[in-house]
Amino acid sequence: MTTIAPVSNPPASNPSSQTDATSKTRVDYNSFLKLLVAELKNQDPTKPMESTDFVAQLATFSQVEQSVQSNAKLDQILQSNTLTQAGSLIGREITSADGKTSGIISQVKVYSDGLMAILKDGSQLVVGPGVTIKDASSQPAA
Structure with a gap:
């Protein structure tokens, strides 16, 4: 049995543009990737994963990635709306x-x-x- 090290927040390249919600999403996304890689590394070679299970996991990976990208775009739209509203006041x-x-x-x-x-x-x-x-x-x- 392999032990997976705890996930820590990656260093932010621009701390002023990164919110707590973005950090949490990034940690969840990174956690998902680490779990997927660990599962692939540690599967029993005599009992490989069914191809349908593997395709389902890849589809889940794709959905997670799209959700992260959608959330980032929504955050940008909300920030733009807030700045527009502030200026109009x-x-x-x-x-x-x-x-x-x-x-x-x-x-x-x-x-x-x-x-x-x-x-x-x-x-x-x-x-x-x-x-x-x-x-x-x-x-x-x-």
Whole structure:
């Protein structure tokens, strides 16, 4: 019986672009590859794997690889959408869900779990459920 060494995260070539979800996916993908190679190395030569079993494993390998690639593309699309949304908020008026904080958005910070609007007065407001965002020019004249 062969012992397989524990899987460790590979060093990231660009840590700022790699998320925890991507790391977890990469570890699962690498684990799958290591298990497949170990199984092929350690199969009994007197009882080789049935060709149908081998084809099924190759099909599974292909599905895993396609899923990893699809997830990477979806992450890129989501990141692009978030950046577009953030840029479109600048110059608009935002009001918190409770109505206590309001102002014109001067900049937006993008975090992995959402957006933070920074108002012209320096206060910060999480862009989330219940906030109201409207065009700043739609304010009644004083």
